[in-house]
Amino acid sequence: MAIADPDRPPTSADLAICTVVFGHSTFLGRSLVSSLLSSGRWTARVADTLPPPSPGPIHPDLASYCHVDVTDPSSLRSAVAGAVAVFLVDPLPSFPSRPPVGDFPRLHELSVIAAKSLISACRQSGVRRLVYTGSADVVFDGENDVCDADESLPYPDAYEDAINELRMQVEVLVLSANGMDDLLTCALRPSIIFGPEDPYFVHFIVKEARSGIAKFVIGNGKNICDCTYIDNVVHANLSVESALSSSPASVAGKPFFITNDEPVELWEFISYILENLGYKRPTFHIPAKLVLLVISLLKRVGDKLNGGVSSHVLSAATVHTLSSSRTFDCSKAKNQFGYSSIVSFQKGLDLTVKSLPRLEDLGNSQETRSEADRMLGSGVVADILLWRDEKKTFALVVTLFVLFYWLFLSGKTFVASSARILMVVCLSLFIHGILPSQMFGFNLKKIPSSCFEVSESTMRCIFLTLASLWNQGILAMRLLAQGDDWSIFFKAAGSLYLIKLLLQIPISVLAGVGLTCLFSVFIIYEQCEEEINKLKEVAIIGFEISKETLIARLQKFFAKNA
Known part of the structure; x- marks a missing residue:
């Protein structure tokens, strides 16, 4: 129209x-x-x-x-x-x-x-x-x-x-x-x-x-x-x-x-x-x-x-x-x-x-960070293990798996392999130390001596952490000796049994599984956080119910036989 x-x-x-x-x-x-x-x-x-x-x-x-x-x-x-x-x-x-x-x-x-x-x-x-x-x-x-x-x-x-x-x-x-x-x-x-x-x-x-x-x-x-x-x-x-x-x-x-x-x-x-x-x-x-x-x-x-x-x-x-x-x-x-x-x-x-x-x-912002990122400290470690810095992640993966092969799969004993690595490290550091600061017109970056020093505050934190772990262990043993806290007993028994199972597995298998999980578990958790949290909640609820039921039965059993 x-x-x-x-x-x-x-x-x-x-x-x-x-x-x-x-x-x-x-x-x-x-x-x-x-x-x-x-x-x-x-x-x-x-x-x-x-x-x-x-x-x-x-x-x-x-x-x-x-x-x-x-x-x-x-x-x-x-x-x-x-x-x-x-x-x-x-x-x-x-x-x-x-x-x-x-x-x-x-x-x-x-x-x-x-x-x-x-x-x-x-x-x-x-x-x-x-x-x-x-x-x-x-x-x-x-x-x-x-x-x-x-x-x-x-x-x-x-x-x-x-x-x-x-x-x-x-x-x-x-x-x-x-x-x-x-x-x-x-x-x-x-x-x-x-x-x-x-x-x-x-x-x-x-x-x-x-x-x-x-x-x-x-x-x-x-x-x-x-x-x-x-x-x-x-x-x-x-x-x-x-x-x-x-x-x-x-x-x-x-x-x-x-x-x-x-x-x-x-x-x-x-x-x-x-x-x-x-x-x-x-x-x-x-x-x-x-x-x-x-x-x-x-x-x-x-x-x-x-x-x-x-x-x-x-x-x-x-x-x-x-x-x-x-x-x-x-x-x-x-x-x-x-x-x-x-x-x-x-x-x-x-x-x-x-x-x-x-x-x-x-x-x-902090609110948009995943739980996996917060668990890893939201720093360099998080960037590496969550594959955000691909170059650093790839370099670390290659280095760790080369060490894994050298220590566990090369056919040599663990002590012999470790000694050779230390010898190579010592020789590399010695050669690095005697090299001039310039060679053929190129500047050689020297490792500062501060890299080999540990500050007093760091050592204090390490010893405080060790002391805290020791005190927690003594406290747990004291509670076990008193026989009043069944939760402590089940935690200690479960931990010892888990250690027993792990000791039956060859250390090479544990190391290989650990390295694989290190570079996969966190990123999987980040992408599937909601589903894993649901599964974790169900598992915790089931464990608590089972623990309370078992504790109640044990208390009745000991009360009858007291």
Whole structure:
């Protein structure tokens, strides 16, 4: 509908009306509403299940808000009444976010039930065009790579991720409704939407970077994926709606892949974002099968605790998504309705990272530190054992395992191996001492004598600690001799029995297990702190109950025989 006077601002009387469902509760919905209002062609009605946003729409004269109940057909009919076009935006969490299992009924209601109600409302209200934006992952089964797929690729027989199965059901409903009561429909399949204020993909990267997981690459890191900048998805929505109006035969009832048409290595994309946030690139590769095994074990533990695995732990679907290749051919969209990416991948990436806070702005306060970090003193030791300083950690790992081999696996006795190490150390120190401060024009850094000195305060602390341990031991022996404290007895008996068991194990095995645990237990605890704490609480409660029961029985036994 043409605007009467180009010199005055457009009003609702001049423009066609459209409805954007889930317009402000989703990343794409907000961008789509903004672009529609800026186009000078539409007045928009935002239909959402959430309360109105604050601040309100860009242009209050060109946009209105409708709070809808997706299970109430009359609510949706009022939202789409008078609209010539409706844009249905996928409300489900995008890659790689995964909602808790208990949210599935609500997600089914927001997607499948809402789509059925909306299609019925559009048909009854005389809406002419319905554009649904879902996801390219409707053709991804969750495990097998998808390479350069076009729209002829069928839906998989089974989905690992229930979210993608819900999207598939919505897409089928929308496309099947094409031609009913003069309603024209089509579906867009964007792949990994990103951009400024992205609450899903970029937010996931920032969250995992702060937790430490982003130091690791899942899989070989060479998987190729198509990513789509948010403005290109919005542009595809406007273009396909125009095609539904002018040449419906070419697009009606069809799905279309939408990408930036610039496939990239997914982990290179993630690394670029991390670097621009101030974090280091992930360098350690973990086999996807190993991660899946750990997730399976954690899930079993969580099921035993009746709590499941917390949402911050990677799911199997997320692991497969991060380690699989998924590329799509958007030639059909180019040919049928003239789609092309209006923002290049690199420009979109630069705009995205420019909108993100730097590392120093994210805040690493004491409250955000993990329990493992606090246990290790939040210093150099924590940085090494939690793999935050990869160079120091790797150097220490290599050094300790070389010593382990030399002392226990070289075939020599422990005393002989230790003597040789001490001899090498003494010889190295002597040679270092006689070397000049400069050789061949290079300055040699000398070890200061203070490195070989122990301060009086340090020695005092050491002896005070030893004295405290001695006094605690004497006190425990005194309580044992009095025979009144059963807790002390069980602690002492348990400790002695544990020492007896450890003495039966070869020292080489103990040292090897100890070194392995030293560089794995703390980082596992940091990543799975919630599950381990739950397990610890259950174990402590069980132990206390067993101890109290045993003590009560022993007291009765001794009372009877007294």
